[in-house]
Amino acid sequence: MSEERLERFSRIFKALSNPHRLRIILELAQCTPGSGMFTTTVDQVENCQQEFAKNLGLAPSTISHHFKELRLAGLLRIKRDGKNVLVSVNQEAIESMRNLF
Amino acid sequence: MSEERLERFSRIFKALSNPHRLRIILELAQCTPGSGMFTTTVDQVENCQQEFAKNLGLAPSTISHHFKELRLAGLLRIKRDGKNVLVSVNQEAIESMRNLF
DNA sequence: TTCATCATTCGACATGTTTCGAAGTATAGT
DNA sequence: ACTATACTTCGAAACATGTCGAATGATGAA
Numbered sequence: 272m273s274e275e276r277l278e279r280f281s282r283i284f285k286a287l288s289n290p291h292r293l294r295i296i297l298e299l300a301q302c303t304p305g306s307g308m309f310t311t312t313v314d315q316v317e318n319c320q321q322e323f324a325k326n327l328g329l330a331p332s333t334i335s336h337h338f339k340e341l342r343l344a345g346l347l348r349i350k351r352d353g354k355n356v357l358v359s360v361n362q363e364a365i366e367s368m369r370n371l372f
Numbered sequence: 373m374s375e376e377r378l379e380r381f382s383r384i385f386k387a388l389s390n391p392h393r394l395r396i397i398l399e400l401a402q403c404t405p406g407s408g409m410f411t412t413t414v415d416q417v418e419n420c421q422q423e424f425a426k427n428l429g430l431a432p433s434t435i436s437h438h439f440k441e442l443r444l445a446g447l448l449r450i451k452r453d454g455k456n457v458l459v460s461v462n463q464e465a466i467e468s469m470r471n472l473f
Numbered sequence: 474t475t476c477a478t479c480a481t482t483c484g485a486c487a488t489g490t491t492t493c494g495a496a497g498t499a500t501a502g503t
Numbered sequence: 504a505c506t507a508t509a510c511t512t513c514g515a516a517a518c519a520t521g522t523c524g525a526a527t528g529a530t531g532a533a
Binding site: 319320321331332334335336338339351353354355356 | 477478479480481482483
Binding site for chain 2: 507508509510511512513
């Protein structure tokens with residue numbers, strides 16, 4: 272196992288090691304089957320980060336921080352769409368993590 | 373997903389989030405196929421923690437700490453055997469983690 | 474253009490993690 | 504009993520993380 276590969280995986284695990292982030296990615300994974308884009312302006316999940324902030328009892332800036340962590344770990348793709356953001360769970364990263372052991 | 377279950381998984385991910393611990397568990401997983409006990413006094417892996425200390429360039433006390441972290445996360449079972457320790461990777465924990473997504 | 478809304482960045486603080494060396498415990502061999 | 508070996512615990516230092524509120528940026532609507 273190369274040092275680089277090891278670092279990449281530990282970054283993924285670190286991203287998932289926080290209960291709030293784990294909750295976030297699990298919820299988003301449910302909303303984005305087949306790695307499709309998940310729009311924040313549909314159904315009950317309108318205002319994506321605001322909703323997470325309310326549900327998790329955290330400040331919006333903290334949610335933004337957690338989103339960034341998940342993105343840097345390669346687990347989340349984030350795109351601006353007007354005022355909101357579009358997010359998609361990177362299923363490849365999830366798969367590679369599952370296949371590690 | 374219950375709060376308790378979420379905490380349990382994030383503890384597993386946290387244990388794997390450190391490159392040194394990830395390296396340790398991956399090596400041990402190789403040595404203990406079928407969740408059998410892995411004795412520290414066989415083959416090239418004699419003096420388990422001492423070896424890891426040397427190979428990873430860490431102090432023995434640090435390795436001991438990392439072993440403990442892995443044990444508390446439920447990933448490793450540790451038993452004393454004379455001067456050494458017997459360790460076994462908890463395959464159930466690994467499996468539950470793989471099946472989370 | 475001005476305003477309201479959603480998201481991000483920044484600075485600060487509290488808390489947690491990683492690491493070491495020193496001291497302690499347990500055990501096997503002499 | 505003494506010594507050597509393997510591991511653990513403890514205290515401390517350095518560093519990283521989680522969180523907030525305030526300030527900033529970006530976008531769509533009036």
